[in-house]
């Protein structure tokens with residue numbers, strides 16, 4: 476449905492197996508992707524907003540991991556609160572992909588603990604997870620020109636809003652930069668994930684990570700809404716100048732310094748920084764203590780960088796991740812320093 480295949484002034488219907496949404500129509504669909512033990516349908520909510528005027532088709536999705544909630548609110552607000560009367564092209568909004576996981580408020584599909592986000596593009600005759608993925612992928616992902624898949628950190632941890640994308644892929648790089656987060660972590664991504672498989676199938680897709688599971692966190696939701704608006708502006712789907720500029724940006728390539736610092740002792744963790752904070756080499760990021768507070772282990776920053784993710788649940792075994800630190804180049808470092816500690820009188 477790329478815009479250059481459509482004559483000006485006339486959008487196409489959006490079609491999926493079993494239905495169509497004509498130009499100028501908005502459809503709220505419950506689409507069957509599986510069946511429960513009782514034989515009842517498992518249906519995902521999908522809102523399709525097809526503009527009267529031609530343009531690209533993009534998808535927004537959330538809760539591929541069933542307990543990652545922030546993105547759900549982003550998708551719902553775009554679909555149901557934004558004035559999209561003048562939308563050019565079509566938006567496919569899927570607030571809850573992993574319905575069984577969402578109902579159980581857990582990350583994985585409750586059926587054999589499968590990861591829906593490692594099951595794309597799916598297969599119609601394979602496991603239950605791959606059948607669900609197949610229904611989602613063929614009907615609502617493949618017809619698109621780009622996609623944004625919204626996640627949060629895993630339970631017990633939190634992260635600053637950042638984008639994961641294969642910046643070596645022209646289309647994915649375009650979506651990633653348009654979303655305008657401070658940090659982009661570049662990689663091809665794990666096999667079977669929605670962003671990797673969609674990008675591979677010609678639908679450049681980014682993952683947005685933000686905050687923690689089991690929450691609606693307003694500041695992250697608002698930040699992500701700005702990002703979505705900027706992507707729609709980049710693709711000419713909305714007449715808006717509201718392209719966000721994050722102030723500073725760093726793209727972390729696969730071979731750049733980035734590391735999950737792990738605990739070497741068991742104990743309770745006193746984290747000294749919030750996620751998003753700048754830490755300098757040698758700074759004490761956190762302290763791990765015994766039940767008696769007698770033994771203290773300080774964990775120092777091995778290099779200067781930004782804490783993209785940190786522990787929320789303050790208990791660790793040796794080997795558990797404490798925080799995710801990414802290195803900054805000098806220019807970015809100065810910009811972050813200015814933002815986080817503005818000169819006196821300017822704050």
Ligand SMILES: [Zn+2]
Pocket residue numbers: 539540543626627
């Ligand atoms: Zn996730």
